[in-house]
Amino acid sequence: MSVSRRVVIDVGHTESEPGAVSPFPPNLSEWEYNSRIAALAHNLIYTADVTVLSRDRGTNGYRDLPGKINAFSPQLILSLHCNAATPTAFGTEMIYHPGSIAGARFATILQNEVSSAMGWLESDTGYRGIKSPIGGRGATLLQQTCAPCVIAEPFFLTNEADCRKGIEHMNDLAEAYARAVNGFFECSNF
Ligand SMILES: [Zn+2]
Structure with missing residues (x-):
């Protein structure tokens, strides 16, 4: 019996409030970059129906x-962002809700797929790992969504080398996200 599943891909930020922007041409914002990634990944996900959305613009978004x-009753949620910090910070990390076993599992699959798309080995500093801050970054999204949810931070838009790699490896990254979603569902009994 086939069961229909849905994954929601949240493209972080909005078109008019697009988040961090790369410091060099093509000066892609988080929202633009991840909109392209979401469209590419969408076509490669065969284990679930895909809904791509973003928060509404404005203060309540x-x-x-x-x-x-x-409202879409998804079984899985992937929130696409890019990191931003001091220029020296770099690497790949995934954020999930503390205590969510399925969230940790999805975060681990994503961390491994996305890190290898970015060229990191597990022993590299750039493999920052999976994190579950309590009440920290993305807490509203992670606490109030009804399915396993991971916030993906594949690289730092504030680090030049990281950012160039992220832009160069857009297709690899989209494939990595799709593989992670397919891998999560293929090993799950829904
Ligand atoms: Zn962001």
């Missing part, structure tokens, strides 16, 4: 995002 996602 982030607060209302979990409800907007939950």
Whole structure:
């Protein structure tokens, strides 16, 4: 019996409030970059129906995002971002909700797929790993969504080498996200 499943891909930020921007041409913002990635990954996900969305623009957009996602009753949620910090910070990390076993599993699959797309070995500093901060980054989204949810931070838009790699490896990254979603569902009994 086939069961229909849905994954929501949340493209972080909005077109008019697009998040961090790469410091050199093509000066891609988080929103633009991840919109392209989401469209590429969408075509490669064969284990679930895919809904791509973003928060609504304006001050309540982030607060209302979990409800907007939950309305689609997904079994899995992938929130696409890029990291930003001091220029020296670099690497790949995934954020999931503390205590969520399925979230940790999806984060681990994503961490391994995305790191290898970015060229990191597990022993490299750039393999920053999976993280579950309590009440930290993305807490509203992670706490209030009704399915395993991971915030993906594949590289730092504030680090030049990282950012160039991210732009160069867009197709690899989209494939990595799709492989992670397919891998999660193929090993799950829904
Ligand atoms: Zn972001």
